[in-house]
Every structure is written in structure tokens, then in C-alpha cells.
Amino acid sequence: MNEIAAQLGQVGLPEPVSALAARRWDTIVVGGGHNGLTCAAYLARAGQSVLVLEARERLGGAATLERPFPDQRFVISPCAYVIGLLDETVIRELDLHRRGLEVYLADPQLWIPFDDGTAFAQWMDHERTEAGLRSLGVSPKDIAGYFAYEEMFDQMRIKLRKGRRDSWAGESPSRDELEEMLGGDAYMIDVLFRASIEEVLSEYVSDTRLRDALYGQGIIGTWAGPKDPGTAAVKLMHFIGEVEGHGAAWGYVKGGMGMVSFAIADAAREAGAVLAAGVPVGEVLPGEGVRLDDGTFIAARAVVSNADPKRLMTMVGDVPADYRRRIDEWDIRSPVVKFNAALDRLPSWNAAPGETFMARGVVDVISTLDEAQVAFERCAAGEPAVGFGEIYFQTSHDPSPAPEGKHLVSVFGQYAPYGMDWGARRGEVARQFIELIGRYAPDFEDCLISYEVLGAPDIEERVGLTGGHIFQGEVRPDQMWENRLTPRTPIPGVYLCGAATHPGGSVIALNGKNAAMAVIADMS
Numbered sequence: 428m429n430e431i432a433a434q435l436g437q438v439g440l441p442e443p444v445s446a447l448a449a450r451r452w453d454t455i456v457v458g459g460g461h462n463g464l465t466c467a468a469y470l471a472r473a474g475q476s477v478l479v480l481e482a483r484e485r486l487g488g489a490a491t492l493e494r495p496f497p498d499q500r501f502v503i504s505p506c507a508y509v510i511g512l513l514d515e516t517v518i519r520e521l522d523l524h525r526r527g528l529e530v531y532l533a534d535p536q537l538w539i540p541f542d543d544g545t546a547f548a549q550w551m552d553h554e555r556t557e558a559g560l561r562s563l564g565v566s567p568k569d570i571a572g573y574f575a576y577e578e579m580f581d582q583m584r585i586k587l588r589k590g591r592r593d594s595w596a597g598e599s600p601s602r603d604e605l606e607e608m609l610g611g612d613a614y615m616i617d618v619l620f621r622a623s624i625e626e627v628l629s630e631y632v633s634d635t636r637l638r639d640a641l642y643g644q645g646i647i648g649t650w651a652g653p654k655d656p657g658t659a660a661v662k663l664m665h666f667i668g669e670v671e672g673h674g675a676a677w678g679y680v681k682g683g684m685g686m687v688s689f690a691i692a693d694a695a696r697e698a699g700a701v702l703a704a705g706v707p708v709g710e711v712l713p714g715e716g717v718r719l720d721d722g723t724f725i726a727a728r729a730v731v732s733n734a735d736p737k738r739l740m741t742m743v744g745d746v747p748a749d750y751r752r753r754i755d756e757w758d759i760r761s762p763v764v765k766f767n768a769a770l771d772r773l774p775s776w777n778a779a780p781g782e783t784f785m786a787r788g789v790v791d792v793i794s795t796l797d798e799a800q801v802a803f804e805r806c807a808a809g810e811p812a813v814g815f816g817e818i819y820f821q822t823s824h825d826p827s828p829a830p831e832g833k834h835l836v837s838v839f840g841q842y843a844p845y846g847m848d849w850g851a852r853r854g855e856v857a858r859q860f861i862e863l864i865g866r867y868a869p870d871f872e873d874c875l876i877s878y879e880v881l882g883a884p885d886i887e888e889r890v891g892l893t894g895g896h897i898f899q900g901e902v903r904p905d906q907m908w909e910n911r912l913t914p915r916t917p918i919p920g921v922y923l924c925g926a927a928t929h930p931g932g933s934v935i936a937l938n939g940k941n942a943a944m945a946v947i948a949d950m951s
């Protein structure tokens with residue numbers, strides 16, 4: 428394990444702030460999330476003097492590790508919990524495997540229990556998936572439709588990522604270029620820019636169980652219901668990467684997702700970047716450097732903000748009016764709420780009593796597609812309505828972050844709005860999670876040792892993401908591709924490198940690399 432991982436990212440100050448301030452840096456990176464660290468690593472490898480200033484005591488941003496429970500032996504990934512989009516070139520170039528990155532593929536990729544005691548399983552082995560669908564009584568036409576649905580998204584992935592150019596690397600392709608990459612296929616173009624996940628599912632399958640099982644991948648992190656436009660593109664975004672050579676797959680990281688950030692931090696430090704934590708930046712002075720919250724000025728030719736764009740706007744004074752307006756209008760409404768828990772044992776599911784195989788995969792607990800749309804509408808009206816939960820059991824693959832025989836569970840839920848009274852209603856949201864999971868695993872509540880509920884305001888406070896938005900901004904088509912923010916801003920010497928930039932939110936790291944390339948090009 429690298430030294431930063433052994434400290435769970437709590438790197439502290441490498442030298443007194445006065446010593447850091449005595450130097451003039453080529454670039455200061457504001458924020459030590461995985462993208463800020465990636466940016467720093469590439470800049471340092473290009474020979475720049477780089478200082479990363481992270482406000483929190485630990486590195487990683489939304490991809491980190493914490494010990495929130497009274498029993499400190501439980502180490503959780505409080506926010507990001509699974510890997511599926513981390514860029515393969517970054518993994519290779521920063522040598523992340525040598526620095527401790529180890530991935531276990533989730534298998535089943537999805538396991539979704541139904542109220543009638545049956546379940547849908549999406550295995551890595553397609554024949555096994557097909558056999559399961561047959562035993563559910565799904566018609567041959569719908570079985571073929573299901574595979575055609577997944578194949579259509581996979582073909583889009585290949586066209587957009589594996590063709591002449593990788594659409595995620597460097598600047599975003601224009602809409603015309605994207606259409607050309609998709610071979611002018613009108614259906615795929617519609618999926619990329621307009622369709623809802625409900626429309627696409629209805630095109631391929633008529634079995635309502637399949638539609639209910641599969642809509643969830645189109646709503647992850649988005650302020651929308653499954654019938655709303657743009658949600659098909661959200662499913663695509665989540666299936667456009669690869670893990671360990673497997674296209675469109677997700678997996679667990681040994682030790683938890685913070686290990687990704689800590690491996691990147693190790694690469695940055697080895698390349699010569701200086702990493703400082705517990706140092707909030709208060710002001711960005713374009714062309715000059717930054718001023719810390721404690722008033723210390725540190726000089727730098729360029730400043731790269733890993734902090735989200737709305738936070739950057741609070742730190743910089745002189746911003747062209749149209750850019751400030753654009754950031755003011757940047758949509759960060761978040762429907763996400765997280766339920767993290769320490770478990771005494773794994774729960775038993777009605778659809779497979781006493782079995783634990785599903786805990787090595789990803790389990791979705793769902794309401795129907797129609798109910799999910801209603802839940803979103805309730806959320807948009809200010810009410811919590813947790814009707815979808817994606818569940819991860821880190822300890823099934825990797826028992827290291829829990830005491831022997833105990834388990835961790837992390838549930839990514841929707842929908843609960845930022846603006847509700849979290850102080851008064853947190854317990855109600857916890858009950859919604861417990862009841863939704865208990866509907867399929869009745870002993871779930873008995874398994875709980877400790878738990879925490881993180882609503883959008885908690886995520887904002889904990890990891891600094893404005894509005895608690897998990898992607899530093901909505902990822903439906905109107906904020907993606909050419910419409911996503913670019914590393915270069917109109918503020919001289921000030922750049923963005925976080926999830927708000929192309930190619931979008933998640934643990935991808937290309938945003939950080941793309942920003943580093945822009946800084947290097949501008950400085951040389």
C-alpha cells in the first residue's frame with residue numbers, strides 16, 4: 428500500500444504554509460479530488476512546479492475513505508463506491524496498478540429482486556443471463572430485445588471511444604463530429620441527444636419486469652424521472668468506459684474508492700507535485716496566485732480549480748459577465764441521497780433466501796418505472812421519496828475495510844431534494860431506505876450496526892460539492908459534450924479540471940488530464 432493510502436489521504440502539510448508561500452509556483456491546483464490530483468500528476472510530469480491545496484484534512488474529494496461510525500474499524504467510501512469509467516490511459520500512464528489499484532469485477536453486474544420472489548440477474552456471462560431470463564418466463568422476443576438493447580449501447584460506446592479518436596480525450600467533439608462518429612445512425616443520435624430511458628426500453632422490450640429492472644441506469648445522479656428526455660444518454664454515460672479490459676462493466680476497488688485517488692496522489696507526489704491538505708483557498712487572483720482563508724498569499728502563474736465552478740465563482744472577483752451568468756445557470760439540482768451502513772451480517776433476500784452471491788455484484792431495489800416518475804415529481808415538489816436504491820457490499824469481495832465477519836453496505840438512493848428540512852426529516856429518509864430494502868430483504872434492519880444518511884446538503888458540507896451535485900453539474904445532454912464546461916475559462920490564467928468539465932462526472936480522471944494538457948499547451 429502506498430504511503431498516502433496508508434494515511435487514508437490525510438497528508439497534512441509537507442512544510443509550513445510560510446515555506447509554501449515563499450516559492451512562486453508554475454501552477455496551483457485548488458482541490459485534491461481525484462481530478463485535481465490527476466491534473467497535478469500530469470503537470471508535474473511535464474516539469475512544472477505544482478502545489479495542490481486541499482481544503483479538507485484528507486485528499487480524494489468525492490472519491491475518498493472515511494471512518495464515520497463509532498467502531499473505527501469500518502472504513503467506508505462515503506460517496507463514490509464503484510469503478511467503471513476510470514480512464515485506461517490514465518491508469519497506464521500513472522501506473523496506478525503498481526501504486527495499489529486493484530479492481531474486482533461485480534458479478535452479477537446487476538441483481539434486481541421483484542416483489543413476487545423472483546429476480547433478474549445480469550451476469551458477466553451472457554448465457555447465464557439468458558438462462559435466467561428464460562427461467563423467469565420472459566418471452567424469446569423480449570430476451571432478444573434485452574440483448575439488442577445492451578448491444579446498441581455497447582456499439583455506441585465502441586463508436587464514441589474506440590474509433591479514430593476517443594471522444595472523451597481532449598476537447599469535446601462538436602455535435603456534427605459526434606453524429607459522424609455514430610455513422611449518422613438516427614436512432615443512436617437520438618439516444619445521445621434527446622431520448623428518455625423509458626422510450627428506449629419500450630423500443631426493445633415489452634416485459635414490464637425488464638423495463639422496471641433497467642430504468643435505474645438512466646436516472647443515476649440526474650434531476651429527472653425515467654420518462655424525461657435525456658435519461659437514455661445518462662445510461663450511455665455510465666456504460667461508456669471499461670474495467671480491466673471489460674467494456675461497459677463496473678467493479679469494486681480493493682480498500683474502497685479512495686484508493687483510486689490515493690494511487691493518483693502517489694503518482695503526483697512521485698512526479699514532484701507538492702500536496703497539502705487542510706488548506707482552504709479563499710481567493711483566486713488571476714495571473715497572480717491564490718490567497719488562503721488565513722490570508723496567506725501564494726504566487727502561481729496558473730490556477731486550476733478542481734473545486735466546482737460555482738465554488739470557483741465565489742473565489743474569483745473579476746469574471747466576464749456572460750461567463751458568470753453561464754455558471755449561475757449551470758444546473759446542479761441533485762436528487763441523490765446516500766445510505767452507508769455497517770452490518771452485523773449480510774441480509775437474506777426473499778428471491779434467494781440465505782444466499783450471498785448477489786453481494787458480490789450490484790443489487791438494485793426498485794419501485795416500478797411509473798412509480799419512479801412519480802417519486803421524481805414528488806422530489807421536484809420538495810418531498811423525499813426514495814424509490815430506487817443501488818446497493819454495494821464492498822466487503823463481499825474485500826473484507827479488509829470491516830472487522831472480521833462484519834460487512835459494509837452503501838446504498839445510492841433517489842429521490843430526495845436538497846431543499847427539504849434535512850434536520851427534521853433525516854430519520855424519515857432513513858426509514859424510506861430501510862423499508863425499500865426490507866421489501867425484498869425483510870431482515871435488513873436487524874443486520875444494521877450503524878448507519879448514516881447523506882443528503883445533498885451533507886455531501887456539499889462534507890466534500891465541498893455545491894448543491895451536493897455528484898457530477899459537479901447535471902449530465903443530461905444540455906450539459907454534456909460541447910455544452911459541458913471546458914478547462915480553459917475566459918479568466919486569464921484560471922482553469923477548471925473537475926467533473927464539471929468534459930467528459931463529465933464520475934471517477935474518470937480524464938477531466939484532470941485534459942486540463943493539464945490545456946495548461947501545458949498554453950504555457951509552452
Ligand SMILES: Cc1cc2nc3c(=O)[nH]c(=O)nc-3n(C[C@H](O)[C@H](O)[C@H](O)COP(=O)(O)OP(=O)(O)OC[C@H]3O[C@@H](n4cnc5c(N)ncnc54)[C@H](O)[C@@H]3O)c2cc1C
Nearest residue numbers: 458460461462482488489506507508509708925926933934
Ligand atoms: C454520493 C456520491 C456517489 C457517487 N458514486 C460514484 C460512483 O460510484 N462511481 C463513480 O465513478 N462516481 C461516483 N460519484 C461521482 C464522483 O465521485 C465525482 O463526480 C468525482 O469524484 C468528482 O471528482 P473531482 O475530482 O472532479 O471533484 P471533487 O471530488 O468534488 O473534488 C474537489 C475537491 O476540491 C476541494 N475544494 C473545494 N473548494 C476548495 C477550496 N476553496 N480550497 C481548497 N480545496 C477546495 C474539495 O474539498 C474536494 O476535495 C459519486 C459522487 C457522490 C457525491
